[in-house]
Amino acid sequence: MIVAVRRQRNALVEPALVRWMLIGMTVLLLCVFLLLPLLVVIVQACKSGVGGYFAALGDSDTLASIRLTLLTAAISVPLNTLFGVAAAWAIAKFEFRGKSLLTTLIDLPFSVSPVIAGLVFVLLFGSRGWFGDWLSAHDIRVIFAVPGIILATTFVTFPFVARELIPLMQGQGTDEEQAALTLGASGWRMFWHVTMPNIRWGLLYGVLLCNARAMGEFGAVSVLSGHIRGVTNTMPLQVEILYNDPGQYSAAFAVASLLALLGFVTLALKNFLEWRHGDELAAVRGS
Amino acid sequence: MSAAILPRASTAMKATAKARVTRRSRPPRSALPGFGLSLGFTLTYLSLLVLIPLAALFLHAAGLGVTGIVRELAQPRVLHALGLSFGGALAAATINTVFGSLVAWAFVRYDFAGKRLLHALIDLPFALPTAVAGIALTTLYAEGGWLGAPLAQLGIKVAYTPIGIVIAMVFIGLPFVVRTLEPVLEDAEKQLEEVAATLGATRLQTIVHIILPSVLPALLTGAALAFARAVGEYGSVIFIAGNLQNVSEIAPLLIMIKLDEFNYAGATALAAAMLVMSFAVLLAINLLQSWNRRHG
Numbered sequence: 229m230i231v232a233v234r235r236q237r238n239a240l241v242e243p244a245l246v247r248w249m250l251i252g253m254t255v256l257l258l259c260v261f262l263l264l265p266l267l268v269v270i271v272q273a274c275k276s277g278v279g280g281y282f283a284a285l286g287d288s289d290t291l292a293s294i295r296l297t298l299l300t301a302a303i304s305v306p307l308n309t310l311f312g313v314a315a316a317w318a319i320a321k322f323e324f325r326g327k328s329l330l331t332t333l334i335d336l337p338f339s340v341s342p343v344i345a346g347l348v349f350v351l352l353f354g355s356r357g358w359f360g361d362w363l364s365a366h367d368i369r370v371i372f373a374v375p376g377i378i379l380a381t382t383f384v385t386f387p388f389v390a391r392e393l394i395p396l397m398q399g400q401g402t403d404e405e406q407a408a409l410t411l412g413a414s415g416w417r418m419f420w421h422v423t424m425p426n427i428r429w430g431l432l433y434g435v436l437l438c439n440a441r442a443m444g445e446f447g448a449v450s451v452l453s454g455h456i457r458g459v460t461n462t463m464p465l466q467v468e469i470l471y472n473d474p475g476q477y478s479a480a481f482a483v484a485s486l487l488a489l490l491g492f493v494t495l496a497l498k499n500f501l502e503w504r505h506g507d508e509l510a511a512v513r514g515s
Numbered sequence: 516m517s518a519a520i521l522p523r524a525s526t527a528m529k530a531t532a533k534a535r536v537t538r539r540s541r542p543p544r545s546a547l548p549g550f551g552l553s554l555g556f557t558l559t560y561l562s563l564l565v566l567i568p569l570a571a572l573f574l575h576a577a578g579l580g581v582t583g584i585v586r587e588l589a590q591p592r593v594l595h596a597l598g599l600s601f602g603g604a605l606a607a608a609t610i611n612t613v614f615g616s617l618v619a620w621a622f623v624r625y626d627f628a629g630k631r632l633l634h635a636l637i638d639l640p641f642a643l644p645t646a647v648a649g650i651a652l653t654t655l656y657a658e659g660g661w662l663g664a665p666l667a668q669l670g671i672k673v674a675y676t677p678i679g680i681v682i683a684m685v686f687i688g689l690p691f692v693v694r695t696l697e698p699v700l701e702d703a704e705k706q707l708e709e710v711a712a713t714l715g716a717t718r719l720q721t722i723v724h725i726i727l728p729s730v731l732p733a734l735l736t737g738a739a740l741a742f743a744r745a746v747g748e749y750g751s752v753i754f755i756a757g758n759l760q761n762v763s764e765i766a767p768l769l770i771m772i773k774l775d776e777f778n779y780a781g782a783t784a785l786a787a788a789m790l791v792m793s794f795a796v797l798l799a800i801n802l803l804q805s806w807n808r809r810h811g
Binding site: 240241242243247250251253254255257258259260261262263264266268270272310311314315316317318319321322324330332333334336337338339340341342344347348349350351352354356357359367379382383386402405406409415417418419428437440441443444445446447449450451464468471475480481484487488490491494495496498512 | 528546547549550552553554556557558560561564566567568569571572575614617618620621622625627629633635637638639640641642643644645646647648649650651652654655660661662673685686689695705708710712714718743744746747748749750754763766767768770771774779783786790793794796797801
């Protein structure tokens with residue numbers, strides 16, 4: 229009987245040797261694929277020493293690219309946050325026809341190549357685009373200028389907040405809001421005092437991911453930027469230009485290290501949120 | 516007589532069906548405010564930013580006519596780029612299916628040192644800007660790089676070849692498979708495994724016949740998501756690709772090149788072809804997920 233029990237337990241876990249092999253392979257693969265690229269950035273950025281590092285970051289073109297990246301994120305992230313909350317409110321709290329179609333359409337930008345995201349705005353606002361003549365008649369520049377960069381960034385980061393909030397708010401239902409209304413709260417009061425506290429961590433989570441993508445977007449912005457140094461270069465584009473210049477190799481990695489830091493902080497905050505408020509994000513993680 | 520019973524039976528059936536529908540769909544009719552405002556804003560914003568621009572692309576493509584599109588696509592350089600993007604993405608998704616299953620399994624079922632740190636790193640490809648990933652992978656796999664040097668001694672050239680492209684695509688696709696698979700593996704019923712073991716199944720038989728079928732839809736969804744992302748990926752791929760015409764030139768880069776040459780027709784045709792194929796994958800993912808919900 230003891231033998232039978234032991235046989236049964238053995239049939240529920242893998243042999244120790246197999247287990248250690250699987251763990252070893254996992255650790256090795258993740259170190260090679262995730263840890264090494266991060267280490268390379270740090271090591272390369274440090275190669276020129278502290279002085280070289282800060283000289284690279286203090287370059288006027290680089291500073292301009294940092295300012296443009298911050299400006300782009302400061303416009304596109306709030307816009308998409310507002311949209312995400314509105315979309316999640318409509319989709320999660322109400323029943324209407326075409327809801328699943330709408331949900332699918334919101335995810336659309338995820339399956340569009342960043343380069344194509346840039347291209348569609350060239351077709352609309354470029355010199356040969358639909359609005360090209362009108363724009364040039366009014367002397368408004370969209371393509372190869374800052375508005376185009378912001379448009380493209382907003383397009384590629386469009387679904388992030390909505391995607392986090394929809395499943396979360398669907399899981400929470402409408403009972404608490406109904407109760408607030410019954411007790412006489414106004415619509416806005418109900419939203420700020422009942423809905424917002426319920427979704428704040430999920431919202432923050434979505435905003436973080438949206439912001440990381442907005443600051444790091446490369447392909448879409450690359451199509452629309454025109455690569456004018458100091459004017460229409462965002463940080464990722466500045467990295468590309470410096471990287472392709474043989475003398476600026478370490479400078480490229482210095483700027484890249486700032487972006488890597490952004491990614492790293494995003495990741496740390498994301499994991500902190502999952503660890504600290506995991507129960508409130510449960511619906512998000514399951515999706 | 517049967518005619519008299521039948522309508523009643525169908526009414527009863529309808530009633531139960533109706534009851535089931537109302538029970539399933541959360542609020543029957545919501546009394547909450549803000550529906551018009553939120554839906555109106557959502558639809559306007561979605562249309563202005565996403566739908567109209569994408570429609571513009573397809574209208575431009577339609578303006579080329581069928582022969583025009585075929586002429587733009589049927590060039591060896593274009594066909595090679597499309598083949599490389601889709602072939603590379605397929606290879607990367609396949610590798611990620613194996614690699615992602617292994618990682619998800621190890622994280623869900625085992626405990627080991629450094630597990631939390633590594634688990635936190637899984638989403639790095641989502642958080643790290645693609646251009647940074649691109650130059651980091653290139654430096655790593657270039658001939659003098661940490662991994663490129665030993666690989667070169669084995670006679671394997673990674674950077675500036677299609678292998679490099681696949682490596683970059685594996686990098687950006689990995690979290691999709693792991694993140695889709697993990698919750699399903701966590702929810703998998705241990706009881707079924709116990710039953711299988713009691714009935715005399717070996718561990719391998721249990722994994723192949725009990726666990727694999729139950730996680731298969733999630734695995735396929737994750738692989739399809741990784742595939743869709745890899746097809747259109749630009750930033751992390753172009754640095755390591757080397758971008759040799761007809762060798763390592765991916766479709767998104769070719770769109771970029773055609774735009775730089777003011778060949779709008781060529782860029783539009785290629786983009787439309789890529790989008791149609793990506794949407795087909797998206798449709799497949801949606802069907803898979805609804806199938807998953809019905810069987811999960």
